[in-house]
Amino acid sequence: EVQLLESGGALVQPGGSLRLDCAASGFAFSGSAMNWIRQAPGMAPEWVSSISPSGATTYYVDSVRGRFTISRDNSNNTLYLQMNGLTAEDTAIYYCAPRTVTGGPFDYWGQGTRVAVSS
Amino acid sequence: DIQMTQSPSSLSASVGDRVTIACRASQRINRNLHWYQQKPGKPPKLLIYTASNLENGVPSRFSGSGSGTDFSLTISSLQPEDFATYYCQQSYIGPPYTFGQGTKVEIK
Numbered sequence: 522e523v524q525l526l527e528s529g530g531a532l533v534q535p536g537g538s539l540r541l542d543c544a545a546s547g548f549a550f551s552g553s554a555m556n557w558i559r560q561a562p563g564m565a566p567e568w569v570s571s572i573s574p575s576g577a578t579t580y581y582v583d584s585v586r587g588r589f590t591i592s593r594d595n596s597n598n599t600l601y602l603q604m605n606g607l608t609a610e611d612t613a614i615y616y617c618a619p620r621t622v623t624g625g626p627f628d629y630w631g632q633g634t635r636v637a638v639s640s
Numbered sequence: 641d642i643q644m645t646q647s648p649s650s651l652s653a654s655v656g657d658r659v660t661i662a663c664r665a666s667q668r669i670n671r672n673l674h675w676y677q678q679k680p681g682k683p684p685k686l687l688i689y690t691a692s693n694l695e696n697g698v699p700s701r702f703s704g705s706g707s708g709t710d711f712s713l714t715i716s717s718l719q720p721e722d723f724a725t726y727y728c729q730q731s732y733i734g735p736p737y738t739f740g741q742g743t744k745v746e747i748k
Contacts, residue, residue, distance in 0.1 A: 556737075565727055566676075566684060568737045580735040616683055624731050625690070626674035630683035 523547035525617050525631030532637045537607050541634055543600040543617030548629070551595040554620045556627060557602045559613035559636075569615070570602065584610070607638045642666050642733050646726075646740035652748040659715045661743045663706075663728035672732035673711045675704055678742075679724045687726075688713065715745075723747055 529541040541557070557569040570591040571580045579591050590603040600617050614635050618627035643666040653659050663673065671691040676684035686695045688704035691711060701716045715722055728740040 565739045565742045566729075567739065568735060571735055571737075582736050620731070624672055626686050626729065626731060627676075627684075627737075628686060630685070633683055 523629045525619075525629060527615060527617055527631045527634035530615060530634030530636045532639065533607055534640050535608055535638055537638070538603070538605045539607065539636060541602040541604065541615055541617075541636075543602075543631060545598045545600065545617070545619070548619060548621060550598040550619070552621075554623075555591075555593060555600045556618050556620060557591060557600075558616045558618055558627065558630075559611075560616070560633075561610075561613040564613075566616070567613075571620075572600070604636070607636075609638050611636060612638050641736055642669060642730055642738050644728055644730055644738050644740040646728055646743050648743060649741065650744040650746060652746045653718050654748045655718055655720060657718045657748075659718050659722075659745060661713045661726055661728075661745075663711045663713070663740050665709045665711075665730055667733070668708045669730045669732035671707045672730055673704075673706065674729045674731065675713045676727045676729065677722075677724045678727065684727060718745070720747075 524546045526544045556571045558566050560566045572591045576593050588606040592601045614633040616630050616633045618630050645664045647662045673691045675688040678684040692704045703714050725742045725744045727742050
């Protein structure tokens with residue numbers, strides 16, 4: 522059974538930092554591209570960041586590039602998202618999701634972790 | 641970036657109705673189009689991948705079609721558990737991998 526357990530979400534002040542973790546099991550984590558996707562209240566999901574299976578290649582949506590850093594630990598099947606310089610526009614539920622097939626969908630989603638940025 | 645536009649944004653339907661949701665891409669995306677279902681307080685769930693392939697465990701009343709720029713999701717006979725929000729998403733060009741704005745299916 523695939524399990525994706527996100528953690529690390531919190532209420533943080535503007536300009537603050539958080540690190541999100543995603544513990545994965547039940548699929549070939551080290552062979553899968555991994556993604557962070559966020560969903561602001563009442564809005565559609567928004568892809569945020571991707572990392573290749575080896576971790577060598579990363580991608581970011583323009584609005585977070587330079588502030589967020591995605592990384593992974595294949596020995597512990599864990600995905601990370603370091604978020605710095607948070608703004609109110611980053612308020613959302615953050616999900617981790619694999620893409621097990623190149624060009625394919627986001628196969629599985631965790632329950633998400635809530636990030637709220639407010640003073 | 642590729643823009644994904646769904647129509648309608650919301651619809652009201654009765655149990656047993658046939659429902660069709662459209663999704664249009666701003667440029668051709670081959671068949672790299674996927675559909676997700678989301679219920680309140682839950683994460684999105686993959687329903688259909690690559691335009692027309694049913695994910696394991698998804699009821700056969702769901703079907704998808706299309707290629708290029710125009711796609712559709714059809715529910716042949718709406719059931720009570722199908723009331724939810726549906727999103728399309730493209731994976732042909734990206735990142736970014738973009739989602740439609742969603743279609744909320746409500747009870748009439």
